Amino acid sequence: MDSNVIRLDPEPSILIESLRDIGYSFNSALADIVDNSISANASSIRILAIPSSEFKIGIIDDGEGLDRDDLKQAMRLGSNDPRQKRALNDLGRFGLGLKTASFSQCRRLTVISRRDDNVAAFTWDLDRVVAQNNWSVIEHTNPEDIPFFGELGESGTMVLWEKLDRLTGERGSGKVNHPRIISEAQDYLSLVFHRYLAGERGLNRISIQVNNLCLSPIDPFNTKHHASQSSPAEQICPGVTMQSFTLPHRSHYDSQQEYEYYGLNGGYLKSQGIYLYRAKRLILYGTWFGLAKKTALTQLTRVKIDVDVNQDEVWKIDVKKVSAQMPEGVRARVKSLITTIGTPSKKTYRRRATRLTSPDVFPAWDVVQDGEKRIYRINRKHPVIANLTNSLDPIDSKALDTTLSLIESSFPTESLFYDFANSEENVALPALQDEAFDDAAKTFFSSLKQAGRDDETILSIMHYAEPFQSRWQETLGALGIKEQ
Structure with missing residues (x-):
């Protein structure tokens, strides 16, 4: 030819x-x-x-x-x-x-x-x-x-x-x-x-x-914080190592500004996932490479993967060094570890959820297990609510219960879940005004006192119950107590 x-x-x-x-x-x-x-x-x-x-x-x-x-x-x-x-x-x-x-x-x-x-x-x-x-x-x-x-x-x-x-x-x-x-x-x-x-x-x-x-380094794993958790580094294959981290919950930070700083530009939900480094230079971050979904429960999870400079072709790292594709061998190993990797983050939130709904601290909300569903209900046994109910006649007491049931049934679950998933730090509850807070503290204390609890036990309960825990000095002030 x-x-x-x-x-x-x-x-x-x-x-x-x-x-x-x-x-x-x-x-x-x-x-x-x-x-x-x-x-x-x-x-x-x-x-x-x-x-x-x-x-x-x-x-x-x-x-x-x-x-x-x-x-x-x-x-x-x-x-x-x-x-x-x-x-x-x-x-x-x-x-x-x-x-x-x-x-x-x-x-x-x-x-x-x-x-x-x-x-x-x-x-x-x-x-x-x-x-x-x-x-x-x-x-x-x-x-x-x-x-x-x-x-x-x-x-x-x-x-x-x-x-x-x-x-x-x-x-x-x-x-x-x-x-x-x-x-x-x-x-x-x-x-x-x-x-x-x-x-x-x-x-x-x-x-x-x-x-x-x-410039000061921005460590996305916040490794110097005492509440940060990390796993041992693991070599997945020659030239590739992996280490997972769980960032501290918001309650461990001294300020909202410090908490948001480690959320990076996209916030915790979007910034969770794998942080890929080539020669210890960050290539891309905030992705699970399609191996898992980004959820609120895993938003504190970040995984560091280090690859050496001879892995470029395998990872398909582009000329801009801002994108890559995870090779199948690494993908299979990371996928098998996904559940384990996200467990500490999930435990962090579940521990807090358990503490906030524990009957020992008289939460304002109860979580009732009904088959596979978890139903949130206003706690009628909460000292402040019980005190009000007991002060009413039967007709008004029934009207109060109907009102509480209406609030429960119309709780904006989908809206709260969406807001929490996209920007947890921007979701807030209305704070009790000073006079209302003082009245609630006094009512809570006197109700448990009438139930036969001693002062030390009541204060111990209130110290772990919201909203008193987060406003403890105000709580003591409302009760006329000076902390020793």
Whole structure:
């Protein structure tokens, strides 16, 4: 069979615009540049995002730097072979990240690097590529006039983004909320690189600054909290280890702000699941990979899976390093452990539910088991309710019982479940006003006193009963008692 080989080179002006739409977000693009700095053994990475009419971003590190030939190669699209075996600390893979991440945000990318007192600088200007329709970069022989050049140290690299049209619009016509963009980037980097920022064992500790603000690591497992629970780390297969964590319940935090901090941006329900790390850099999080549903009972469960850099192809980690697919061998093992993994989180909530409905603390609500159903009813034996019932004549007592039954039967179960599942921290019960609270405390105490309980026993019961437990000093004040 006769055949001809015809060369079809891609049109630079068309392909360069297509490369901009791989799917990077601003934060993931920024993280990809930080990856290069870490791979270059940088200990300090500074990000300067100057909110001006011509928004510019500079990422400067103190890494090993590149000479002219190496930098020229690094500016080439596809500068590395993804099939090559990677160094353990190499966060790159495709040789595309520097360029595609940058192109996704800006139309002008400049990289300056200093090594052994030699400085090299090259620029990709996409407008020039489109106009001339060829793959050519600009080499700077006198880079001193490039913005932020003076920030470069004795060795290291600076990546400069200019013409950030994806943020500012064409010709800077769009309005940019600089504080929001910068704040979200700080949170994202603090989470993605938290193990490097903390100087985890086996890693060189790095410092990341954004506009001179030093980032603190956001540990999604809250491992330093005394109420956090963790399982032993397990090697699932060569190059893959797993460890599960159960975060503390809200009651263990000193403030609502601290509790919400560890809920991350999506809250506890959405942030539960697997946290996948490649070379101890967070790739993606808050997913069960289709192995389980996200439920309110398992929302405190987070699972850390570490894979090494040679697992990329098996896990199908993409060029942006924000998505992956769990291989079947790992999937089978994790699926078999799902029930065990979520048990501590479920126990945390079930223990609290049991305590709040225990008859020993006279809950306002009873849970009655009726076959497979659990029915919630207002506790008629609660001292305050019983005291009111006993003070009424039979007709009014019956009317009260009818009223309570109406409240029980119209309880907004579906609405409460939906709100609780989506944002537990934003669900609240109305608080008793001061006068009503004092009356309830006095009535509760006197009712149990009339039933023959001694003072110490009654106070012990009230100390574990709501709403008195959470307002204990007010309870003592209402009863005229000073705590010793």
